[in-house]
Amino acid sequence: MKKIEVIQNVLEANEAIASRNRQLLDKHKIFAVNIMSSPGAGKTSLILQTLARLKGKLNIAVIEGDVASTVDAEKVQSEAKAVVQINTRNMPESCSLMAAMIESALKDTPLNNIDLILIENVGNLICPSEFALGEHKRVVISSLPEGDDKPIKYPLIFVDADAVIINKMDFLPHVDFDIAAFRRSIAGLNPKAEVFELSCKTGEGIEKWCSWVLEQIETTIRR
Amino acid sequence: MKKIEVIQNVLEANEAIASRNRQLLDKHKIFAVNIMSSPGAGKTSLILQTLARLKGKLNIAVIEGDVASTVDAEKVQSEAKAVVQINTRNMPESCSLMAAMIESALKDTPLNNIDLILIENVGNLICPSEFALGEHKRVVISSLPEGDDKPIKYPLIFVDADAVIINKMDFLPHVDFDIAAFRRSIAGLNPKAEVFELSCKTGEGIEKWCSWVLEQIETTIRR
Numbered sequence: 001m002k003k004i005e006v007i008q009n010v011l012e013a014n015e016a017i018a019s020r021n022r023q024l025l026d027k028h029k030i031f032a033v034n035i036m037s038s039p040g041a042g043k044t045s046l047i048l049q050t051l052a053r054l055k056g057k058l059n060i061a062v063i064e065g066d067v068a069s070t071v072d073a074e075k076v077q078s079e080a081k082a083v084v085q086i087n088t089r090n091m092p093e094s095c096s097l098m099a100a101m102i103e104s105a106l107k108d109t110p111l112n113n114i115d116l117i118l119i120e121n122v123g124n125l126i127c128p129s130e131f132a133l134g135e136h137k138r139v140v141i142s143s144l145p146e147g148d149d150k151p152i153k154y155p156l157i158f159v160d161a162d163a164v165i166i167n168k169m170d171f172l173p174h175v176d177f178d179i180a181a182f183r184r185s186i187a188g189l190n191p192k193a194e195v196f197e198l199s200c201k202t203g204e205g206i207e208k209w210c211s212w213v214l215e216q217i218e219t220t221i222r223r
Numbered sequence: 224m225k226k227i228e229v230i231q232n233v234l235e236a237n238e239a240i241a242s243r244n245r246q247l248l249d250k251h252k253i254f255a256v257n258i259m260s261s262p263g264a265g266k267t268s269l270i271l272q273t274l275a276r277l278k279g280k281l282n283i284a285v286i287e288g289d290v291a292s293t294v295d296a297e298k299v300q301s302e303a304k305a306v307v308q309i310n311t312r313n314m315p316e317s318c319s320l321m322a323a324m325i326e327s328a329l330k331d332t333p334l335n336n337i338d339l340i341l342i343e344n345v346g347n348l349i350c351p352s353e354f355a356l357g358e359h360k361r362v363v364i365s366s367l368p369e370g371d372d373k374p375i376k377y378p379l380i381f382v383d384a385d386a387v388i389i390n391k392m393d394f395l396p397h398v399d400f401d402i403a404a405f406r407r408s409i410a411g412l413n414p415k416a417e418v419f420e421l422s423c424k425t426g427e428g429i430e431k432w433c434s435w436v437l438e439q440i441e442t443t444i445r446r
Contacts, residue, residue, distance in 0.1 A: 038262040039348050039377060040369025067349060069375045089379075095318055095349040123376070124349055125262050126290060126318040145368035145391065146263025152292045153346070154262060156312075168368065174397055 010092075014131050017099035021134025024106060025117070031217045032117040034097075034133050036157060037141035038150075039123030042167040044072045045200035046141060046209075047118050051079040053210045058115040058217075063105045065097040065122045072120060084108045088122055096127035099134055116217065125154040136220050143168040144177045151185035158189050163212065169199040233315075237354050240322035244357025247329060248340070254440045255340040257320075257356050259380060260364035261373075262346030265390040267295045268423035269364060269432075270341050274302040276433045281338040281440075286328045288320040288345045295343060307331045311345055319350035322357055339440065348377040359443050366391040367400045374408035381409060386417040386435065393422040 025032050035043050051060055061082040064073040073085040084105040088094040091101070097119065109117070119135060121128045140161040142150050145168060151158045158164060164186050166179065179197065186193055194212060198205025248255050258266050274283055284305040287296040296308040307328040311317040314324065320342065332340070342358060344351045363384040365373050368391060374381045381387060387409050389402065402420065409416055417435060421428025 038346070038369075039373055040261060040366075066376050068378050069372075071372055071375060095347070122349065123261070124318070124347055126345070126347055127350070143263075143368065145366065145394070146261075149292075149294055150262055152294060153289055155291050171368070171397065174394065 011130065014099045017103050018132035018134040021099055021102050021106060022136075024111070025134060025136070026221075028111045028114070029221050030111060030114050030117055031137075031221045032119060032133075032135045033213070034119045034121060034128075034135035034138045035141065036121045036125070036128045036139065036161075037123060037143070037167075038125050038146055041123070041141045041143040041146060042165075042200050043120045043123070043141060044075055046165065046167065047076055047120060048079065049200050049203065049206045050118060050210060050213065051076065053206060054116070054213065055079060057214070059113055060116045060118060061109050061114045063097075063102065063109070063117060063119045065101070065120055067094055067122060081114060082109050093127065093131070095122060095124050096131050097121050097133055098131045102133045116213070125150065125157050129157040129160060137162040137216055139163045139165060141165045141167050142182070144171040144175045147175075148177045148179070148182040148185075151182065151189055155189055158186060158193070161190060161193050163194040163196060163209075164190075165209065166195065166197045167200055169197050169204060170202050234353065237322045240326050241355035241357040244322055244325050244329060245359075247334070248357060248359070249444075251334045251337070252444050253334060253337050253340055254444045255342060255356070255358045255360075256436070257342045257344060257351075257358035257361045258364065259344045259348070259351045259362065259384075260346060260366070260390075261348050261369055264346070264364045264366040264369060265388075265423045266343045266346070266364060267298055269388065269390065270299055270343060271302065272423050272426065272429045273341060273433060273436065274299065276429060277339070277436065278302060280437070282336055283339045283341060284332050284337045286320075286325065286332070286340060286342045288324070288343055290317050290345060304337060305332050316350065316354070318345060318347050319354050320344050320356055321354045325356045339436070348373065348380050352380040352383060360385040360439055362386045362388060364388045364390050365405070367394040367398045370398075371400045371402070371405040371408075374405065374412055378412055381412050381416070384413060384416050385439075386419060386432075387413075388432065389418065389420045390423055392420050392427055393425050
């Protein structure tokens with residue numbers, strides 16, 4: 001019983017900090033997106049494509065979560081206004097970003113000069129579903145080589161997503177992935193989720209995704 | 224501080240149960256392999272290929288770990304001597320199998336009639352590295368579409384692996400994956416790990432992997 005109580009406290013404490021983060025973001029009219037997926041599904045590639053399309057229109061910061069290393073932060077460094085790396089290896093939860101990590105990262109971010117923060121969570125389909133960060137929207141990426149059964153096997157992360165991205169569409173000829181079945185699983189778990197089919201490699205579908213981000217900023221932050 | 228103490232207790236309790244599981248397996252001369260990877264890297268496919276090659280030589284049971292669903296257990300059911308499904312969704316740790324879950328699964332496994340247990344862990348490159356299950360060997364699968372940087376970003380799971388499998392070798396023409404760089408990362412983290420390149424789709428390299436499993440059984444269990 002003791003462990004469950006403690007976990008409950010951690011989740012409650014996380015919610016309180018997430019809510020403070022959200023207030024800080026709203027005060028600065030900054031829109032924040034929490035991007036989650038399995039390792040290698042394309043979080044960094046989506047961020048790079050989004051930076052390429054939107055950096056002329058918005059000042060964008062990136063918060064990079066990883067267990068170890070700074071390889072992703074290095075990839076986005078030249079395109080973003082600001083990049084903050086969080087390494088979770090020695091933190092109490094290494095399998096997800098938590099609100100306290102974002103609170104600390106926001107202290108290193110030039111908030112007066114930013115419109116959009118893209119938060120790359122740790123590559124994991126389980127833990128990140130438990131921890132709100134203060135973000136405005138939650139996005140989950142599934143990529144074709146992972147198979148179309150991920151929503152059935154890892155339902156919680158899909159239930160709370162505002163958008164689900166099917167990435168690596170360029171792999172369609174090489175894999176056995178049933179797009180309609182995947183979409184049915186998402187519709188069953190979370191009928192309100194927007195679903196995007198795209199390829200960060202070829203750029204196919206990126207424009208539609210970026211338009212959605214801009215729309216969300218209009219309706220959420222600039223209303 | 225309180226949380227860290229509790230986690231320490233959980234890990235110690237897990238070690239004690241893992242050690243009891245190992246004794247039970249050894250008593251029955253059963254060899255157990257803990258198979259870990261990201262979601263969709265090919266754990267179930269590796270199990271299916273291993274069953275196909277070795278079921279004439281060994282009696283094989285499968286323990287399937289998943290957050291939710293029985294889709295993988297259903298896939299292996301017809302080929303294995305016994306299949307036990309563990310769903311971690313409502314357990315204290317949902318992001319990994321733990322020794323207590325295996326202890327309970329072993330009660331449902333016909334131990335007198337089994338030579339090899341293949342344990343499919345939850346799809347995750349972080350949490351499973353913390354929890355010994357009582358297994359004889361730990362195997363991590365990385366698949367080409369995930370990218371060659373996984374050992375750098377999720378080092379802990381690779382550090383303790385006895386074998387690392389590079390799966391989906393049939394994707395090599397379609398992805399930007401540097402096999403030599405991946406092997407160098409593994410050699411840096413864990414020079415003793417065996418590395419196998421294979422494709423569960425085409426069957427390429429499966430024989431070498433299965434020979435290794437047979438060798439390990441000879442030297443570990445039947446010595």
